[in-house]
Amino acid sequence: MSSHKKLKIIRVPIPTPTLWPHTSTNCYLIGNEHESMLLDAGYDQPETKEGLEKAIAEHSLATPRVIVLTHYHPDHAPGVRQLVDWEPTILCHGKEQQNILVGISPVKEVCAIDDEHELTVAGVKVMAIHTPGHTPGHLNLYIPSEKVLLVGDNILGEGTTWIGKPDGEMADYIHSLKRLQKLAIDKLGPGHGEWVLAPHQQIQFVLDRRLQREQQIKELLAHHKKVSTTELTQFIYQDNIHPSVFEVARRTTEAHLIKLVNEDIVTQEDSQFSLKG
The missing domain is CATH 1.10.10.10 (Winged helix-like DNA-binding domain superfamily/Winged helix DNA-binding domain)
Incomplete structure (x- = not known):
């Protein structure tokens, strides 16, 4: 059996004071019992770590050694503070780095990655895609072998995301969505809400x-x-x-x-x- 067949992608909704009608922010565990990574770290509260460690145990995953942050907003990044004992490497886009460092202080080290940066977890390629619009350094993660795209706040499970000052840029956002349309995807993991099983329809709906x-x-x-x-x-x-x-x-x-x-x-x-x- 090839290693990617054993790959698990687990959506972990973490309670957060986010925008109505949502009451949680999704974190995603990607990996297997030997190696895993985390996308987004939720809000800075004990429930974040409790929820993630419960999911890690339930799905027999390794403790993540890498955390990728889609963007700096308070319901996506500061939960890193709860996870420092994992001793993770924290990654984000360079344009998001300064805001994330402020948001996760006193954690001092965040590594910048750029568009199409390739990561590997459990033997599987994971690609970071720079998708500005919601924020200047917003990142998505694409797992080509699984045809899965994890989109942060680009797409929501219900309704549409907001774009505006101080971070948002509408022309960039529309360009990012058109780029995502070209990917081979069967399943889309939003920053809020359930898995989206008709991803191209949902992207077109938002556009x-x-x-x-x-x-x-x-x-x-x-x-x-x-x-x-x-x-x-x-x-x-x-x-x-x-x-x-x-x-x-x-x-x-x-x-x-x-x-x-x-x-x-x-x-x-x-x-x-x-x-x-």
């Missing part, structure tokens, strides 16, 4: 949603002439979103507007946006 939103924004600007991001967000959602996520919805609207300004389709004057021409 369509972003492009539909962009079109809606242009239509609203044509109708209202000049609006702020807050007003525009209110027009888009009409009180149909949970109040706790209004601010990230507003930031995502703003990210769309910034993309349209950069493309010379929209003009900005102070806090007001209008369609050009």
Whole structure:
């Protein structure tokens, strides 16, 4: 039996104070009884280590010696503090390194990797893919032999991720999604929610949603002439979103507007946006 047949990829939802409707962040154990790695480390709380070590024992996995962090956000990276006795090597993209070092202090060493950096675990190739958009240094892990892609916050099990200041860039995000579409994948592991078993459909759904939103924004600007991001967000959602996520919805609207300004389709004057021409 080849080594990759023994490879296990285990989704471990860790309770975190993340955005509604989600209540947990997924960490992923990848490996077998001889060697394993971890993708993302959850929130800095004892439940993180308890949940991971329970899963390691249940699935007969080796303690991870490598932790790859998709990005620095507080529900994905700071749990590293709980795992220092594993003495892991911590990896992230270079553009995320400084924020991660701040987020996991006093842990002092994080190694930067770049796009298409190849790792091996339990004899199986794992490739890091740089997917900016949600944050500048966001990473995904692709396991070609298993046709599995672990996407961090690029794709959610339910709904769509937010993109916006201070880290998000809508044009980068759309480019990243189009790149992921080209991969041979059967299964997608999101940062929040269940495994996605129709990955290409889900990526297309998210792309369509972003492009539909962009079109809606242009239509609203044509109708209202000049609006702020807050007003525009209110027009888009009409009180149909949970109040706790209004601010990230507003930031995502703003990210769309910034993309349209950069493309010379929209003009900005102070806090007001209008369609050009």
